[in-house]
Amino acid sequence: MSQSSMSALLRPLRILLFAGHYNLTRCCSSFVSRMRHINNLKANDAACYSALQNGQILLFHRLVPLLQCSDPGSFKPVALGYSEVQSVLESAGSDGSLLKESILIGCSEKNQAQFCLDVGELDQAAIAEKCKGTFVELRKAFFLLAGADAPVVAKAQALLRWHQINKFCGATGQPTQRNQAGSQRSCSSSSIIYYPKMSPVVIVLVSDGKRCLLGRQSSFPPGLYSALAGFCDMGETLEEALYREVAEEVGLEVQNIAYSSSQHWPFPHSSFMLACHATVSPAHSQLNVDHSELEDARWFTEEAITCALQVKAPPRRNDPPTVWLPPKHAVAHRLITEWREGQQRSRDKE
Ligand SMILES: NC(=O)C1=CN([C@@H]2O[C@H](COP(=O)(O)OP(=O)(O)OC[C@H]3O[C@@H](n4cnc5c(N)ncnc54)[C@H](O)[C@@H]3O)[C@@H](O)[C@H]2O)C=CC1
Ligand SMILES: [Mg+2]
Numbered sequence: 001m002s003q004s005s006m007s008a009l010l011r012p013l014r015i016l017l018f019a020g021h022y023n024l025t026r027c028c029s030s031f032v033s034r035m036r037h038i039n040n041l042k043a044n045d046a047a048c049y050s051a052l053q054n055g056q057i058l059l060f061h062r063l064v065p066l067l068q069c070s071d072p073g074s075f076k077p078v079a080l081g082y083s084e085v086q087s088v089l090e091s092a093g094s095d096g097s098l099l100k101e102s103i104l105i106g107c108s109e110k111n112q113a114q115f116c117l118d119v120g121e122l123d124q125a126a127i128a129e130k131c132k133g134t135f136v137e138l139r140k141a142f143f144l145l146a147g148a149d150a151p152v153v154a155k156a157q158a159l160l161r162w163h164q165i166n167k168f169c170g171a172t173g174q175p176t177q178r179n180q181a182g183s184q185r186s187c188s189s190s191s192i193i194y195y196p197k198m199s200p201v202v203i204v205l206v207s208d209g210k211r212c213l214l215g216r217q218s219s220f221p222p223g224l225y226s227a228l229a230g231f232c233d234m235g236e237t238l239e240e241a242l243y244r245e246v247a248e249e250v251g252l253e254v255q256n257i258a259y260s261s262s263q264h265w266p267f268p269h270s271s272f273m274l275a276c277h278a279t280v281s282p283a284h285s286q287l288n289v290d291h292s293e294l295e296d297a298r299w300f301t302e303e304a305i306t307c308a309l310q311v312k313a314p315p316r317r318n319d320p321p322t323v324w325l326p327p328k329h330a331v332a333h334r335l336i337t338e339w340r341e342g343q344q345r346s347r348d349k350e
Contacts, residue, residue: 028208030109033111037113041104054082055114057115057117063128069134074139074146076146078131078146082099088130092127094121103159114152122292138157163182169187189235203228205228205230205275206252213299214227215298216297222321223315223324225320228249229245230248239257242278248290249297253280257278258276259274262275302343303311
């Protein structure tokens with residue numbers, strides 16, 4: 001084929017590729033500009049302070065988020081502008097200088113920066129009344145909030161907590177200074193820069209083909225079962241941590257690790273949950289539970305999982321004992337529903 005006829009053949013393809021690239025660029029541009037805007041706010045204190053004056057601020061009191069009930073049963077975090085927070089602080093007897101302590105959490109679709117501020121030194125009831133809101137502990141708030149709000153509030157609390165416990169340098173004992181965004185703290189004596197930290201945790205749903213394995217710790221609320229989880233040790237890969245945790249907790253050797261998804265988990269401190277599926281052969285599914293780690297671990301059939309997923313609220317004290325599973329915001333819930341969907345798909349194929 002001559003070069004000119006080859007070129008003629010490829011022309012429509014080039015137009016298609018160009019159109020595809022154009023669409024991709026257009027659909028990604030607002031995301032890219034938002035990410036770059038946030039990155040700039042972390043690096044530039046003056047730009048960040050100016051964004052704070054035009055931004056939205058979520059309020060916390062000693063790490064407890066302030067929520068507002070819009071419709072019955074539907075909660076949202078209270079998000080106020082700079083001057084609104086100034087007036088709230090002044091009404092609670094503060095001069096408003098606390099506002100500079102706000103920490104950057106992210107940015108809205110329209111590039112409006114979002115911050116959080118802990119007003120723990122001020123009167124909680126007075127602040128709640130002035131804002132027509134309620135301070136709700138994160139453990140409860142996390143499950144009252146909509147899917148998109150819960151991780152934002154959890155991230156805000158995690159950053160506030162990290163700042164509260166990193167006020168001093170571990171090497172020199174000198175106070176550390178934060179940048180305006182609150183994305184780092186540094187010690188001028190040692191030149192060490194500290195960044196907000198998460199602990200990696202592996203969480204795995206083990207299956208023997210027909211059943212999945214769930215366990216519970218004695219500290220869990222009665223009847224709650226979840227996928228096996230454990231903190232990664234220093235130097236371990238995700239896979240090594242997974243093999244070790246399952247071996248330690250239930251005495252099994254798993255195979256076929258498949259990554260599912262990840263999640264920031266705020267309880268009890270910041271964990272980075274790495275969620276996977278894994279299998280054991282039915283011939284090697286005999287459990288040997290380490291009761292110093294787990295109160296119980298059991299194999300659950302698909303029917304038992306379907307039944308447990310229907311329990312929408314934790315059973316009350318006098319209710320009959322019921323097995324229930326982690327709620328929707330938890331990555332364990334995702335692993336369990338993925339496993340159930342997989343079982344349904346393989347049944348449909350039979
Ligand atoms: N989002 C979700 O769906 C789920 C999240 N989780 C979270 O996973 C985390 C780990 O699960 P566990 O079974 O408790 O872990 P685990 O099996 O590793 O046991 C916890 C123990 O590990 C030790 N440990 C080692 N490194 C640690 C670190 N960096 N931070 C704290 N403790 C450390 C402590 O002695 C602690 O008591 C928990 O914080 C839990 O909240 C657990 C299940 C579901
Ligand atoms: Mg564990």
